[in-house]
Amino acid sequence: MLPARVQHLLTGRRLDWTLLACALIVSVAPVRLLRPWTNLVLVPFVPVTHLGTSLRDRIRPSIESFDPKSPETIALEAEVERMRTLYETSRLDALRLEEVIRGLQATSTRAGGGALLDVGATTASVVAGDPNGPHGVVRINAGSRHGVVAGSAVFVGGDVFAGLVSEDVGAFISTVLPSTRLPSIGCRLFPAEGSDPARPVAIAPGAVLKPTGRGTWTAEVASAGEIAVGMVARVTDERLPRSALGARVGRIVAVEPIEQVPLARRIEVEPITEARDAISAVVVIERRSDGGVGGPR
Amino acid sequence: MRWSVHLLAVLLAAALDAGLGGLFEIGSIRASILPSVVVFVALTAPKRIVLRAAMAGGLACDLFAPTVLADGSALVVPGPHILAFALGAAAVVPLRGLLYRQNPVSNAAAVVVFSAFAALGWISISIVRSAVLGSAVPWWPASGVGELLVQLMSALADGVLGLVVFWVLTRTKPIWGFESKTRLAPGMAREGL
Numbered sequence: 381m382l383p384a385r386v387q388h389l390l391t392g393r394r395l396d397w398t399l400l401a402c403a404l405i406v407s408v409a410p411v412r413l414l415r416p417w418t419n420l421v422l423v424p425f426v427p428v429t430h431l432g433t434s435l436r437d438r439i440r441p442s443i444e445s446f447d448p449k450s451p452e453t454i455a456l457e458a459e460v461e462r463m464r465t466l467y468e469t470s471r472l473d474a475l476r477l478e479e480v481i482r483g484l485q486a487t488s489t490r491a492g493g494g495a496l497l498d499v500g501a502t503t504a505s506v507v508a509g510d511p512n513g514p515h516g517v518v519r520i521n522a523g524s525r526h527g528v529v530a531g532s533a534v535f536v537g538g539d540v541f542a543g544l545v546s547e548d549v550g551a552f553i554s555t556v557l558p559s560t561r562l563p564s565i566g567c568r569l570f571p572a573e574g575s576d577p578a579r580p581v582a583i584a585p586g587a588v589l590k591p592t593g594r595g596t597w598t599a600e601v602a603s604a605g606e607i608a609v610g611m612v613a614r615v616t617d618e619r620l621p622r623s624a625l626g627a628r629v630g631r632i633v634a635v636e637p638i639e640q641v642p643l644a645r646r647i648e649v650e651p652i653t654e655a656r657d658a659i660s661a662v663v664v665i666e667r668r669s670d671g672g673v674g675g676p677r
Numbered sequence: 678m679r680w681s682v683h684l685l686a687v688l689l690a691a692a693l694d695a696g697l698g699g700l701f702e703i704g705s706i707r708a709s710i711l712p713s714v715v716v717f718v719a720l721t722a723p724k725r726i727v728l729r730a731a732m733a734g735g736l737a738c739d740l741f742a743p744t745v746l747a748d749g750s751a752l753v754v755p756g757p758h759i760l761a762f763a764l765g766a767a768a769v770v771p772l773r774g775l776l777y778r779q780n781p782v783s784n785a786a787a788v789v790v791f792s793a794f795a796a797l798g799w800i801s802i803s804i805v806r807s808a809v810l811g812s813a814v815p816w817w818p819a820s821g822v823g824e825l826l827v828q829l830m831s832a833l834a835d836g837v838l839g840l841v842v843f844w845v846l847t848r849t850k851p852i853w854g855f856e857s858k859t860r861l862a863p864g865m866a867r868e869g870l
Contacts, residue, residue: 396728400763403732407756407802408809411746418753422740428688429741432696439700 476505476659483662486538487623499623500665502526506658507553517561518543518655520663523552527665533621536658541615541627543655545663554663558655559629560597565589566617567629569601569647572610589613589630589649596651597630602644607635613649623664628652678722679854683730686846690714691737701838705827708834711738712792713842715762719769720778720787721855727766735762735795744815757802758795765795781840788839789832796828 504522589597630649735758816824
């Protein structure tokens, strides 16, 4: 039995005021007093809300009801992936073409005009490396059908001498002997920032690079001139095609004295770029004075 | 009046508001079904229970519209809408004698009045709550005036939706069990003369 006073409050107009007073108290009650129980009050009514949401989904299907496994969705996703691939392909193709253009420009600038050379050039992609080692031969997708002949100089990155076309020239594919596999390369060493035009080029230290078998070269330089790490080795070897003259081939990575020869120093040179790391290469085909084509003289 | 029918109708309306709300939304203006149900009762049920019925509607509204706290959690505060709906019902009850209830527009007007007063009450209670507890008002960072305008526009939308809801509710009138106090006075017309 409720006390008489409470019963008195729960009748008629007094009940309304009692409820309003309770509502006002709860309205301004702190969160810590409400949190333990008010959210629980909602729990029994949650299923009722599903009625509204299911009706809404009937009227206007929501994104959540979108079936990702439907055939239309799978087909659209496949289409998107194809378009994405085409887009990336075109971007990569543009990058490759830009590299080719840069390479051809660099080659023609260097070999044409004042060089008095009658040269042709063809571009090729590096399609394979030597699976037996990182410093083996590489294959390019240009062959005799493209005018490639054995001994032609191969450049990457525009002006970096990467090697020579070997005797293994197919109709559509050729093998390139990397510069690190050549028996030796005659070169001169120039400062990385370029040589002083006021000084004769003959004073630039000369060196004969010999492969170390580790993908680098070594050379003994007998020169009183300054030799420092970072200097660039440029081809001056008369045995190589004329188009290779002046091309960059490597960069000094170590300089050490030779005890037996106080005025000489031993240097180690690493390739600036290797053919196996390049995407494309330029093969320069020189026409000899006798009308034929060929490589090293 | 049958309270079971009223509570069922209120819960159904609140659930539909919670679920279908997005369908009746234009920008931040949102029409609700629940005010029409409460006004229907306020105009039809005996005056002595109107306030209680309205508070039941407000409780349902509070249950289905939890407050979002600063930490992102939801909290049901059973109170603000109870008081707001009571204020709205108190504003509508005096209109009972003035409205021609067979006219749907007059019912819609009653819904607009109810919603406007309820909105005013809810905004007032929210301000009091935030002042007492030092918490942010529910419409933060918008201004109170901006929220009032939105609520008043929503009240107009409630009235428009009320045209449809009243049409449906009028057809369910028999199951509500409203008491009829219309007195039939004997006279010539009744005697068929």
